[in-house]
Amino acid sequence: QVQLVQSGAEVKKPGASVKVSCKASGYTFTRYGISWVRQAPGQGLEWMGWISAYNGNTNYAQKLQGRVTMSTDTSTNTAYMELRSLRSDDTAVYYCARETIHYSGSYSYYFDYWGQGTLVTVSS
Amino acid sequence: QSVLTQPPSVSAAPGQKVTISCSGSSSNIGNNYVSWYQQLPGTAPKLLIYANNKRPSGIPDRFSGSKSGTSATLGITGLQTGDEADYYCGTWDSSLSAWVFGGGTKLTVL
Numbered sequence: 001q002v003q004l005v006q007s008g009a010e011v012k013k014p015g016a017s018v019k020v021s022c023k024a025s026g027y028t029f030t031r032y033g034i035s036w037v038r039q040a041p042g043q044g045l046e047w048m049g050w051i052s053a054y055n056g057n058t059n060y061a062q063k064l065q066g067r068v069t070m071s072t073d074t075s076t077n078t079a080y081m082e083l084r085s086l087r088s089d090d091t092a093v094y095y096c097a098r099e100t101i102h103y104s105g106s107y108s109y110y111f112d113y114w115g116q117g118t119l120v121t122v123s124s
Numbered sequence: 125q126s127v128l129t130q131p132p133s134v135s136a137a138p139g140q141k142v143t144i145s146c147s148g149s150s151s152n153i154g155n156n157y158v159s160w161y162q163q164l165p166g167t168a169p170k171l172l173i174y175a176n177n178k179r180p181s182g183i184p185d186r187f188s189g190s191k192s193g194t195s196a197t198l199g200i201t202g203l204q205t206g207d208e209a210d211y212y213c214g215t216w217d218s219s220l221s222a223w224v225f226g227g228g229t230k231l232t233v234l
Contacts, residue, residue, distance in 0.1 A: 035223065037169075044126060045161075045169065045212055047223040061222055095168055108157035108175035109216055109223075114168040 002026040004096050004115035011121045012086050019082040020118045022096030029077040030054045033099040035111060036070060036081045038092040046092075050099060051079060086122045093117040127152060128213055128226035135232040140203050144229045146196040146213030152224055156216045158196040160189055163210045163228075172211075173198065203233050 007021040022034065036048040049060035051070040058070050069082045079096055095118075097111035129147040136142040146158065158176050161169040171180055173189035176196065188199040196213055213226040 037225075044228040045214070045225040047214075047225065050223070059221065062220070097169075100174075102175050102178075104175065106157075108159075110157070110159035110171060110174040111161070111169075111214075112171050112174070112180060114170070117168050 002098065002113045004098065004113055006094075006096060006115040006118045009119040009121070011123065014087055014122055014124055016086050016122075017082060017084040018086060018120050019080055020094050020096075020120070022079040022081075022115050024053075024077045024079070024098070027098075029072075030074055034070075034072070034079040035097050035099050037095045037097055037111075039095070039117075040089070040092040043092075048081070048094075053079065083120075086120075088122050091120065091122045093119050126227040127217060127220070127224040128215070130211075130213060130226035130229045132227070133230045133232065135234055136203050137234050138203050138205060141199065141201045142203060142231065144198040144200075144211050144213075144231070146198070146226050148194050148196075148215065148224075150194060151219035152194075152215050152217040153191065153196055154194040155218060158189065158191055158213055158215045160187075160196075160198045161212045161214065163212065165209070169212065200231070205233050207231060208233050 003025045005023045030053050033052045035050045051058045053072045071080045096115040098113040100112045102108040160173040162172050163169045176191040177189040186201045210228045212228050217224045
């Protein structure tokens with residue numbers, strides 16, 4: 001069965017960096033992309049960006065450009081999300097999600113499997 | 125402020141039906157497929173509907189999706205207390221070159 005297992009909770013000071021991992025199993029890792037989505041306390045879902053596990057191509061949300069880096073390690077089927085220059089409003093649960101493409105005349109994209117989430121707390 | 129607009133909350137009695145709307149524009153819902161996600165308290169989101177109206181295996185047919193123009197709708201029939209959750213719509217926005225979500229709708233089963 002498909003599983004995405006994320007690394008544990010982190011507490012960071014403002015200005016620091018955090019790197020969250022997402023280990024995939026149960027499917028061919030390089031055939032799908034991985035998106036990262038975060039959720040601030042009591043708030044909705046915010047898409048952060050996407051990485052192709054096939055070739056490493058990325059697409060980052062404009063508001064995070066310059067602060068976020070997504071990467072993959074195909075030898076361990078693991079995706080990573082690094083966020084730098086952390087601020088208090090980066091406090092959130094960070095999710096990885098597998099992006100699947102469905103074709104029926106045109107392409108449909110959606111997130112069919114999600115990691116359990118990683119709480120990142122930014123506090124001085 | 126989310127790109128896609130959902131009502132903050134809806135409620136209905138057990139056994140009844142409820143609909144949740146998701147309004148967007150031509151750059152997102154109008155020209156791309158919509159998916160819906162259920163987030164039970166304290167858990168990760170779960171895919172309910174993809175490609176506007178398709179259910180993944182394991183999702184009961186009490187859940188349905190539709191799209192018309194720049195709006196989409198999630199329908200839930202035969203409401204159960206276990207359906208109490210936050211529901212999010214999502215789609216690709218071609219102008220922003222980004223995935224966008226609605227602000228979420230909290231469903232209360234009275």
